[in-house]
Amino acid sequence: MRRAVALARRGPARGVNPQVGCVLLRPDGSTAAEGWHRGAGTPHAEVDALSHLAPGDARGLTAVVSLEPCDHVGRTGPCSVALIEAGVARVVHAVGDPGASSGGGAERLRRAGVDVIGGVLADEAEEMARRWLATARTGRPFVTVKWASSLDGRAAAADGSSRWITGPAARRHVHEQRAAHDAILVGTGTVLADDPGLTARHDTGELMAEQPLPVVVGTRAVPADAALRRHPRGLVETGTRDLEAVLDDLGRRGVRSLFVEGGPTVASAFVRRGLVDDYLVYLAPTLLGGPRTALDDLGVDHIHEQRRLRVTDARTLGDDLVVVARDTSRRHA
Template identity: 80%
Template structure:
């Protein structure tokens, strides 16, 4: 006897809540697992706490006695892995524990890690995929995008006036937005593996690119700063004092830079460069999320947030889908994505 469909879906909702407790950055996905009894009640639950720690399924199983998992249903946000990395295969752990059924939301897209569902079925376990798949796909969007495209998930951020200017005519830009919007930027930096800028921004603004809290203290999670461009970062630049160090790419090839970052295990990049880097990312189709801070002010002049995008006629415009809007002390925060891009 297995739990009802309603109980499995409720278990998946709980598994997603648990998954959110795991680290938002790093090479591994956020995964949650709930072990259900036949009547739908929860016997144990777990989540993945980062690279090298037990996966969600093993974490949940560890909270039971040696034979207590027999006959239970494992509800997991991502298909159980079937490979040995820093930890062993979750498919084998579930088989050894004697679970009778496994329900998962999203299939694992990895060539090395996928195949857990097939291994479990071959071992006599009832397996159902696609439970709350839309919710789980959205939750795992960053990691899935990186896994499927072979490059990090890219968030492009800029702050501008309502008329689209990122600076006044003399180049001054501090501050277009208010403190609340700037705090939000720091929170977003902390939720990405890398913060990326061009050498033009480094030379013009000398940014520190750290993630800081209300008291200006460093947040626990810090992105790795990466500079795109051929000019060296000056010796006395603030970036050279960043707690994570500094990566100078020596290249303006964004595609190659992102590919190299992917090989280093980077799964998310926060692009804060000026119009040159930002526009290149848009032109090349590398942007997954747009994070735009609009201040209720007008500047006029030539200092636009973006420059040439290769849009010669209105038919070539890059239409976006706005997914959220938030007002922070008068500044409007807009999150958008390409209308036609899919994670799956």
């Protein structure tokens, strides 16, 4: 199963489909074939693995899959049916598929007489597929809120200037994170104040191959001459401050991961509403003082109401520190 999870990581992290890996084992435990999903419209991991075998050679084998085989017809056929028709005798999967349309493969396999075992290394597979599973369970994108601040928690100097608190390595990492998400969100206040482009760029200024869909939350219109109007992915203007409605709409649009890069007002709104899955915080070894804090009021009136997080990663980027934390109270966290 660890090999299946490792194979799954080879697939694209972005997009509507999950990363899935599959290992086909012979009765003696040796590997007959391997496969993984390479993106929407391509064979799923199980079918990819089966494609490396001659007709009939899969009969009696065990399929070890990081996610329960799907049971629906999309751009490809059901993996459950493919395994049954190939004569696979046993299917071992790590995580059940929570999708309303794609789930149910395990039950179909059992009805066909296939031995099915679930939950093997579920924690490791859940972590690998965490973003996709969150969306499959809620219908909303996985939300990462990012900010950069001084060690004393300030996002800008007293006059509002903030370029640059962090150094080149941290800023480069931000662009990599933009490229790793399906969409990027800011508020209209940020658009009007900073006129951001919200593209993912290399150090040379050249656009990266993957670009996030820009989303603006708020009721004010984006100016006709704004840089966002020239974004290669187009622009989504929500026309509302209702974050739950925004997330529902983005989920319907196929957005699976959202990078929130707005200022303190937008970031705090996501935090207050309990909509954040991951926090990505860049800390610069500098002190600014003053009122420009990275977050506004979160509704924490008593110390017992503080929002406890779990740090999952912390490392240096040049002179800066990047910290990744998650809210473990989230159902899918």
